[in-house]
Amino acid sequence: MNPLTTPRFNVSAPDSRHVLLDIRHLQVRFHTPEGTVYAVNDISYQVHEGEVVAIVGESGCGKSVSMMSILGLIPVPPGEIAEGTAEFMGTDLLTMAEDKLEAIRGSEIAMVFQDPMTSLNPVLSVRRQMTEALRRHYGMTGEQATNRAIELLELVGIPDPARRLGNYPHQFSGGMRQRVMIAMMLACNPSLLIADEPTTALDVTIQAQIVELVMRMREQLGMALIWITHDLGVVAGLAERVIVMYAGMVVEEADVDSLFDKPRHPYTMALLAALPRVDRRRDSRLKSIPGAPPNLLVEPRGCPFAPRCEYVVDRCLHERPPLLAVSPTQRAACWVTTGDPAFATSNEFRNNSR
Amino acid sequence: MGRYIIRRVLQAIPLLFFISIVLFFLMGQLGDPVATMGGRRVTRPSDRERLTRQLGLDQPFYKQYLYWLVGNDWTTIDMDGDGIGDTNGTRRGIVRGDFGMSLMKRGQTAWDVIWDRVPNTLLLMVTAEIVIIIFALLIGIFSALRQYTAADHMITAVSFVGFSTPIFFFALLSIYIFSVNFKRWGLPSLPAVGMFDPQVGKTPGQVALHMVLPVFTIAFVSIAAYSRYIRSTMLEVLNQDYIRTAKAKGLHGRQVLLVHALKNASLPIVTLIGLDLALLLGGALVTERIFAWPGMGRLFLDHMQRFDTPVVMGILVILSISVVVFQIITDLTYALLDPRIRYD
Amino acid sequence: MATLDSVPVILSTGGDELAPPLTFRQMAWRRFRRHRMAMFGAIVLIMLFVYAFAGGLIYTAERANFTDTTIRLSPPSLAHPFGTDTVGRDVMARTIQGGRISLMIGLTAAFLEILIGVLIGAAAGFYGGVVDSLLMRFTEAMLIIPSLFLLIVMARIVGGSVFFIVIILGLTSWMYVARIVRAEFLSLKQNDYILAARSIGTPTRDIIFRHILPNSMAPIVVAATLAVATAILSEAYISFLGMGVQPPTATWGNMLDGSYNYIESAPWLWIFPGLLILLTVLSINFVGDGLRDALDPRSRNA
Secondary structure: OOHHHOOOOOOOOOOOOOEEEEEEEEEEEEEEOOEEEEEEEEEEEEEEOOOEEEEEOOOOOOHHHHHHHHOOOOOOOOEEEEEEEEEEOOEEOOOOOHHHHHHHEOOOEEEEOOOHHHHOOOOOOHHHHHHHHHHHHHOOOHHHHHHHHHHHHHHOOOOOHHHHOOOOHHHOOHHHHHHHHHHHHHOOOOOEEEEEOOOOOOOHHHHHHHHHHHHHHHHHHOOEEEEEEOOHHHHHHHOOEEEEEEOOEEEEEEEHHHHHHOOOOHHHHHHHHOOOOOOOOOOOOOOOEOOOOOOOOOOOOOOOOHHHOOOOOHHHHHOOOOOEEEEOOEEEOOHHHHHOOOHHHOHHHHHHHO | OHHHHHHHHHHHHHHHHHHHHHHHHHHHHHOOHHHHHHHOOOOOHHHHHHHHHHHOOOOOHHHHHHHHHHOOOOOEEOOOOOOOOOEEOOOOOHHHOOOOEOOOOOOOEHHHHHHHHHHHHHHHHHHHHHHHHHHHHHHHHHHHHOOOOHHHHHHHHHHHHHHHOOHHHHHHHHHHHHHHHHHHOOOOOOOOOOOOOOOOOOOHHHHHHHHHHHHHHHHHHHHHHHHHHHHHHHHHHHOOHHHHHHHHOOOOHHHHHHHHHHHHHHHHHHHHHHHHHHHHOOOOHHHHHHOOOOOHHHHHHHHHHOOOHHHHHHHHHHHHHHHHHHHHHHHHHHHHHOOOOOOO | OOOHHHOOEOOOOOOOOOOOOOOHHHHHHHHHHHOHHHHHHHHHHHHHHHHHHHHHHHOOHHHHHOOOHHHOOOOOOOOOOOOEOOOOOEHHHHHHHHHHHHHHHHHHHHHHHHHHHHHHHHHHHHHOHHHHHHHHHHHHHHHHOOHHHHHHHHHHHHOOOHHHHHHHHHHOOOHHHHHHHHHHHHHHOOOHHHHHHHHOOOOHHHHHHHHHHHHOHHHHHHHHHHHHHHHHHHHHHHHHOOOOOOOOOOOOOOOOOOHHHHOOOOOHHHHHHHHHHHHHHHHHHHHHHHHHHHHOOOOOOO
16 A cells, blocks of 8 residues: 555544534536536545634635535536535535525525625615524514524624614625624524635725624634635634645645644645745745646646646646645645655755745 | 606606607608598698698698697687688697597597507507516526526527517418418317407407417517516526525525515516506507507507598607606616615 | 735746637637527528529519419419419519518618717717717607607608618617617726827827727627617518508518418418518527627626
8 A cells, every 4th residue: 555645644533523514525517618617626624513614725726616515505507516425414415405405504504705795685675684594494483583683683793783674785884794694694503604705805904803703603602614715814813724725626734833833735835935924024025926726627637736836746747646644633735745754844845934 | 756756757848848849740741631631532622721721731830739739729720811810729739638630530539549449459468468577587587597408598599589580470370370270170270350259249258369369479579588688687696696695594496586586687677577568558560450459559550551640649649658657667666676776 | 914816926837728819809709600509690691691692693673573463372383482472473583682672671771770879879978968968868769759650650751662761770770779889988988098099189080980989899799780680670560561662672571561361372472581581580680699799708608
């Protein structure tokens, strides 16, 4: 057996919490007139009860698509879930009947989307949009649902909630809309909340408030949280574990400290090098990553980062590196950095990663 | 809201004023109304002259228009041609609801001639419109949900043929198949002419039976065009983020479609229907001609041929006003459906 | 705060081994070619033009108007593939002659419609202010009068010559084009390159015709294509109602006038001209749809 493909550590072992979501070998494609887009290519990871996981990657790397596909929110066709399973509390979401999945969406798993300006229905009142899920999942009457909605709006910090309930989305500011959206999604006490870049479309000052709000809600309600972002700065502050995605693949997965201290994938290293830091000399230049992300219309072969990677070796071009554990809390998919334990401690490597 | 309506009406008045001048000018060019009067030959020059004076045709254009608009009962007509008004005018003008006397049907006002046809036209057109809206919605939504499937491609192809078909061709074809050949093959055939069989009488059943082919004809072409429009509107709405949100809340597919999607998609559809409703009164020119349906469209064509300008003008004015009124109603409906629009 | 979107990306090494970038025209043509319905429409349309124009070399106008009452209303045969009409004229010869007239009416009326629409829309959009509001009120008024009714009234006034039918078709149909062009002008005139052209003193005429108009061509081309179909249909409607082009000149529309008296006894009178109109309008609509997709940069078939 090839020692490289045998995990040396079981990454999940140290976490004693139950596995909530278990994604294995998920592959998602879109069949478009220009050809097949290989959006998500064989990704596997787990999320535990009450855990905060961040998924990081550039736009179009498949981080949102992978989440939406397990909830059945991508249009099929043109989308296609080519392979994989996504077990949620022991049952596979991908093979579940539509009505069963509907019963889970919004009650067990909720999702907050990127743009609050377009994610709320402009022609329905906030009351209508907030009470819908409560009636659907809990069979509440109009009055019960309204009372609960008022409670929720209060919880997310909307002043005068009883009156605001009768308003329409256009009467709220962007930040307020995102609060409404969060309240709406928390209505049924989900055990997993997926936040898909919920702060990207907001003003910087509002962003911090929303992050703070979501984290407070998580503490109060104890749900697991998947935070999708392209912003490493946010990740450091909130996540326990980070999953880095590139071109539809998971390239590195680690607890947040390991990731920032000892990144093991060249892409993660490059990302960190591009991050401005307070402890860096002011005249030092931020490093950019040369090249562009790969064309997803081509079936992936080898390591997707190889054309832009400064450590590239011949093998990277032909053979896809598996996600290998490099420590009990860290896995990376790289032939070079995981294959040679000495490499990680070499001077050249350390210098490049910072 | 009230002030908005008043403002819109006030804005419409100069527009309608302008339209009526254009139409009135066109009517003047149409032909010789004197020759039409009652279908009688007016041979004697003296008769001609008398009629010309009576109709005010000897007056300059602006005066003719003025009399048509506000009437001439406040002034006198010069009937004997001596340059001095001698007879009191009797017309009250269109602003007071006087459309003038029909030239073709003696002794009847143009208003009565038109009003007589309104029930027939509305019966045919409202039925057709209901059929159109129901089927176009069903087909449009269905093909939007099944985008790029074989069924969707099929519907696309059929609707292209549908709205490329000249109505008369479709009417002739449907008569040929369902009336002529069905009879020939001994199948129950559909009547192709008129509103009822004179031997049976004007029973509701007869009228309904006679409506099948004309309604089918009017509806087919419109359903094709409407369902395409509804399809593309639905597709646009279904791709919106808020639809994803509704699904993420775990709502049933049907509820997502009928509440979240349709309410948004209905906005552009309302505009389309609003214009159509305004034109219902006008009837269907070609269809009514082919199926000999005694509606407004046929009235227009028949009286057009005979230069019966008061009736023709009356129909055009009623239609124009109806378009304006329905434009305002459409805008108000829009405001009802879309909370972002307020006309305060 | 660093975001990945702000990471500078150097292009060109993206692994795109395609040939040099295509021009807009090449891309549009590629998209059009991939549009199956549009290609089908284009081919049928070419065949129809060949039928009407090359066919006229064999079936001359004389032959189309040659009457022989002894063979009136004879069904399709080898000698008369589409049968004969009520006075014994060859229906096929008349569809060829009529096709030429109908297609010419469609093209010229559409040209006139676009010309009027572009002039009015461009003036309104470019000058704005009083000019705009007057022209748009006028456009609105024209839209309020139901167009087929107006067309019939005007046809009755000007009589049944091809020339005047083309004129009134153009005069009653330019409103949508004017609105499209106005909207294009309103948005385009705000662009920096127009401001730049103005600031270096480019004459107004050049700004309109060299800078703005070429950039608003896409919707105009699509509208023009569909206008041809609408014009052919409108001519057919008024001719069918007996108020369009008058015989002996044949058009596909007036060949149908009165044919509903022969629905049963001589279906070939209306089937052939009707089918030709349908086929023409259908293929133009297909082409229009293809052009819309090909010329629209946001098109799904990129």
